[in-house]
Amino acid sequence: MIFEGKAVKVSQLETGVVLVTLDLQGESVNKFNLLTLQELGEAVKAVKTLPNVAGVVFNSAKDVFVVGADITEFTTWFTLDDNELADKLREVHKTFNEIADLPYPTVAAINGIALGGGFELCLACDYRVMADSAKVGLPETQLGIYPGWGGTIRLPRLIGVDNACEWICGAGQKRSADALKDGAVDAVVAQDNVLESSLHLIQQVVDGKLKYQQRRQENNANMVFSPIEKMMIFESVRGVVGAKAGKHYPAPMVAIKTIEKVIGQTREKAIETEIAGFVKLAKGPVAKALVGLFLKDQQIKKTAGQFSKGAERVKQAAVLGAGIMGGGVAYQSSSKGTPIIMKDIRNEALELGLSEANKLLGGQVSRGRMTAEKAMKALNGITPALSYGEFDHVDLVVEAVVENVNVKKAVLAETENHISADTILTSNTSTISITELAKNLQRPENFCGMHFFNPVHRMPLVEVIRGEKTSDAAIARTVSYAQAMGKTPIVVNDCPGFLVNRVLFPYFGGFSAMMKEGADFQIIDKVMEKFGWPMGPAYLLDVVGLDTAFHADEVMAKGFPDRMQHEGINVIDKLFEVERFGQKNQKGFYRYENDRKGKPKKIFDAEIHSILAPTVVSKTELTEEDIIARMMIPLCIETVRCVEEGIVGSPAEADMGLIYGIGFPPYLGGALHYLDQMGLQAFCDLADRFSHLGKLYEPTTKMRAMAQNNDTYYG
Ligand code: NAD
Structure with missing residues (x-):
């Protein structure tokens, strides 16, 4: 072993190829934290001193390549003054430039997700081999910033200005086929073959079949456009991106401005341009709000994990009511793998509920997000019913009938007679107190609120409401069911209207x-x-x-x-x-x-x-x-x-509840963040x-x- 750190290792194969392997110890994924960056710098220095190097492959020992920068660590950078922050960025550029300038061919073996800084590392290499299952991209504008480690400089040179603007401003995660089509990667292979194919690529350079220096020259050269060409490209990009981003989210437009400048600059100059724009964004209020949301999202997911700890998975669910909400719950549950009985008192309602689910599933299939087979399975997972016939083996029931306290009380009491003693009964009431609804129940400890938002398949939030007598076990199972449905639950205490x-x-x-x-x-x-x-x-x-x-x-x-x-x-x-x-x-x-x-x-x-x-x-x-x-x-x-x-456990849960539940403007960071800022x-x-x-x-x-x-x- 040539270098062995806690995040990066360097070894050399008999063929002379050097492997720089990312493997952050104690973590399930690789991310660019301060330690990884520092060790990467040391590793590259060690590689430079080695004799007989045929080429260098940057690879990962984990299922992902690098998921991105560790936001929890980098937010401290954003509190530095402008010059200090710029210096920090320059240090990373130095390492990435050293990689780009290594006197051997370099390949990024992208076996899994490579996002943000992780993908910028790939861009600093001469070649990229990507697993068919992997995803790559530069999602920084979602956080109110833009790629700050060379992404705005290297990506346009590699895939063209239009594509680069779309990748950076759209902040999407690109599938392998799209990455290959746009020219962001050189080859797509099965995940198991990524390393072998990368080694093969280096062998081709060694054999003189590929010329990495020539490619390097192309990727480092200025992009030359006539003023008219430039105007046409950037005006149209600005029009599309500006309309989509809106005036509250400046990062995409600043990114375009930077790209427009850096394409005609030398690397050194371009780096300074990228840094200047990055610093401006990172220190602005929108980045503060959006990075804050990212961290709050992690916090509320962790809190939900604590609530659902130990809960058994809901294997069979049921929903009462096949209306707007009941139909949505049935679709979401079944399409995420939990079969569900959908009961109504009207056959037409059941038919409508099923046809809505069918329409949504059809949409998933036509957009290529689901196979026809899976869609069929999801549709079959919804059992329409006009009676309580099969309710005795249901783990959790969601009541979603009309918003009327007397109707709900009657329906809940009736349902309780058809379910087993440990079935959890929940209500999707928008406002009615859970303690009030529990008054007629024999087992109020098994009852809580499970408040979805409309449309159920799109809105990420579920409020789980604890009534006066609700047990921890009821909360745990309900939170775990919400998580299985791909939702973000927050647990709140009871009052009319709950939190949202x-x-x-x-x-x-x-x-x-x-x-x-x-x-x-x-x-x-x-x-x-x-x-x-x-x-x-x-x-x-x-x-x-x-x-x-x-x-x-x-x-x-x-x-x-x-x-x-x-x-x-x-x-x-x-x-x-x-x-x-x-x-x-x-x-x-x-x-x-x-x-x-x-x-x-x-x-x-x-x-x-x-x-x-x-x-x-x-x-x-x-x-x-x-x-x-x-x-x-x-x-x-x-x-x-x-x-x-x-009513709510923390300011973070309150703010995320409003953002995920009613679409509170994200750039304001939530009501309490907004108050703090004002x-x-x-x-x-x-x-x-x-x-x-x-x-x-x-x-x-x-x-x-x-x-x-x-x-x-x-x-
Ligand atoms: P809806 O009128 O679209 O659907 C209600 C359905 O319940 C109807 O199909 C009706 O036939 C059925 N129903 C009535 N009595 C029944 C019974 N005894 N057994 C089985 N089914 C019965 O109403 P909705 O908008 O889906 O609202 C349902 C619940 O969800 C309400 O409590 C509402 O407050 C809540 N909610 C609604 C929204 C929203 O935006 N619509 C959002 C969150 C929560």
Whole structure:
């Protein structure tokens, strides 16, 4: 062994080929942490001193190549001042340049995932051999930064400017066929043959069949374009990327600007350009929010793992109700491998539920994400039922019937008579207290909330709600079922609306109050969408369903009368009264028609203003800032209340709940991160400007005390 570290080893074969093997000890995957980077530098120095080297293969002893940089370690870099951060980046560039300049042919043997810095290492090699099952890519823009170890410089030279912009700005993980097609790798082989093929490639260089110096020259050369060519390429790329990224996410556009510059620069100059752009992004608020989300995601997954520890896998599930939610739960459960009985009281509902599942599975097959065989298996895994016939061998039941406390209590009590003593019963109620629903049950310890979000197959969050009598075992099994369905569960304590809807309804409260003052819901939607929400509040209400929202609103008003009760009828009451339930019956605030793909398309309905006219009591002129403040303040204060009252275990769970559950704008990092960034005192001052609107706009006593002490939620 020529070099043996804790993450990198160097050995030489009889053929003269040197293997630089990445194998981070004590970890299941390789990642670029500080130790690996340091040892890689030492390893390359050791390689340079060796005699008779035929070539160098960078390979991995694990199932992955390198999953990327270790964010937990690198976030400390982002707190350094600009020059210190730039120096850190220069050190890594030095190592990668030494690899690129080794006086022998170099090959990256990509046996598994190679992302971020891991893929940038591959780019510093002359050749890349990739396993057919592996994935490669540069996902940094997802974190609000861009590739900072040569990715913006080497990738365009290798695969062309258009492709490189798409790879970097799209932040995707590329499959082997796409990587080969774009020219990012030289060969794709079976995973077991990656090393052997890499050695063969070096042999071809030794035999004079391949000329690595020539390739190196090409990859190091400036890219030459006429000004017109350059303008055409970059204007079109900017148009596509800008429209997709939006103004709140600067990293993709900064990446394009950097690529535009570096393609015409020498390596040394290009490195400085890349570093300058990287430092600017890394120190900005969006990277702070997005890197924060990445870390919070890891934290909440770890917490969920602690809750589900020891739970047996749910082998057979059941869902009551084949509506929007029940049908979605059945699809998600079965397509992720847990068979499920779907029971309804109406045959038409069952047929609709099955045809929806069929449509979703068909979509998966046509997009190449699932084989036809697997889709068929998933469809067969859903057993439609009009009776409780096979409920005695079910491990977990999700109740998803209408949002009415009496109906739910009756259905739950009836179900309990048909399941075994250790079956866990859960409710997908949006708002009704779990302790209240448990009152009629014989085994309240086996009951908890399992709150999915609409559409179930897309929304990552599941709230698992602990009622007064819920046992730890019930929580464990429910959390483990949510994980098996590919969801991110958070465990919360019981109260009307739990975490997410408790926070969402004050937000709707802000909306309804503005509508009473004669605001235009289309303008409010536009302002909030521009602010970063995936859909404005009126559109969101149409998606949720005005009937569901009406019933939920009643529950919330009863639970928190001091701030969630309203006088007279508001827009939600009105649309419910006239049976405009939203997308489910093609009319709510907007009208809906199916597009060519069968997806509901939103259309303005001229009738709506006269329908809503009786709910308007005054006329107030509202600026964009007013609209944002009047929507966001109630949401933020209610999130704080949930943390203060222990409804949610930590600020991270609260923020991720809002991001994963209702699409809170990620660039703001969650409600509590947003408060920290704004400063609590500034927030309290803003809220006080709206104190005439009532208690929804009143910061808690603790918030004011924290504001005085300059305290923050994330310390
Ligand atoms: P939905 O009206 O689309 O479906 C309800 C289904 O339940 C209907 O098919 C109905 O026939 C069936 N049903 C009624 N009584 C039944 C019984 N006794 N046994 C079996 N089936 C019965 O409603 P939905 O939007 O799917 O909502 C269902 C639940 O999920 C509600 O509690 C709701 O609050 C909650 N939820 C809804 C959303 C949403 O966005 N729609 C989001 C999260 C949670």
